[in-house]
Amino acid sequence: xxxxxxxxxxxxxxxxxxxxxxxxxxxxxxxxxxxxxxxxxxxxxxxxxxxxxxxxxxxxxxxxxxxxxxxxxxxxxxxxxxxxxxxxxxxxxxxxxxxxxxxxxxxxxxxxxxxxxxxxxxxxxxxxxxxxxxxxxxxxxxxxxxxxxxxxxxxxxxxxxxxxxxxxxxxxxxxxxxxxxxxxxxxxxxxxxxxxxxxxxxxxxxxxxxxxxxxxxxxxxxxxxxxxxxxxxxxxxxxxxxxxxxxx
Numbered sequence: 001x002x003x004x005x006x007x008x009x010x011x012x013x014x015x016x017x018x019x020x021x022x023x024x025x026x027x028x029x030x031x032x033x034x035x036x037x038x039x040x041x042x043x044x045x046x047x048x049x050x051x052x053x054x055x056x057x058x059x060x061x062x063x064x065x066x067x068x069x070x071x072x073x074x075x076x077x078x079x080x081x082x083x084x085x086x087x088x089x090x091x092x093x094x095x096x097x098x099x100x101x102x103x104x105x106x107x108x109x110x111x112x113x114x115x116x117x118x119x120x121x122x123x124x125x126x127x128x129x130x131x132x133x134x135x136x137x138x139x140x141x142x143x144x145x146x147x148x149x150x151x152x153x154x155x156x157x158x159x160x161x162x163x164x165x166x167x168x169x170x171x172x173x174x175x176x177x178x179x180x181x182x183x184x185x186x187x188x189x190x191x192x193x194x195x196x197x198x199x200x201x202x203x204x205x206x207x208x209x210x211x212x213x214x215x216x217x218x219x220x221x222x223x224x225x226x227x228x229x230x231x232x233x234x235x236x237x238x239x240x241x242x243x244x245x246x247x248x
Contacts, residue, residue: 014146029070112143
């Protein structure tokens with residue numbers, strides 16, 4: 001499937017509403033005329049995006065059999081920001097920013113799910129390395145349910161250097177590691193913060209871990225040793241949100 005395609009009612013509608021300039025055209029199934037599809041078509045008309053009617057088998061071929069719910073969109077290049085834009089972005093953040101750093105998440109479903117959780121938690125930006133990370137493909141975009149279009153994503157060449165830049169900007173780095181002595185529920189996250197999570201299987205790389213100001217773990221009560229990275233991201237982000245809300 002072409003990386004510039006997204007499919008599914010929620011993902012396409014979110015793109016049309018949040019960043020209509022990224023949508024080139026959409027296709028809808030000629031067999032669907034229900035209210036949900038009509039809302040997508042109306043959003044496309046409002047954004048002056050061309051709409052095509054297409055037989056369902058053609059949509060199946062377009063997205064290589066992915067579940068599309070009768071709606072497919074072709075997007076312009078994913079809205080990814082570069083490392084050189086980060087300094088200016090950091091200078092404009094509020095007093096208590098919350099960032100998410102993903103160190104080598106290579107499964108596009110996990111990347112999209114992390115972005116979805118980040119958007120829900122009000123994260124100001126997500127930072128990923130350019131290498132050894134899943135691209136913002138159609139699969140990632142669909143899993144993100146529109147978050148790719150609403151939250152800034154920075155791809156950086158040197159993650160360790162970027163982490164040092166975050167610290168110089170006054171942002172505290174909290175790395176998630178099951179080897180940490182302190183669990184996240186007893187860690188003070190009420191500060192300018194970037195939560196740093198590692199990729200599937202290996203977790204944080206050594207150099208990334210060494211740049212962190214503190215390491216935290218999610219306490220596990222069952223027999224499994226760790227959580228999926230997207231689940232762990234949600235737990236960590238919303239613990240930070242909880243602590244900040246309790247402080248108000």
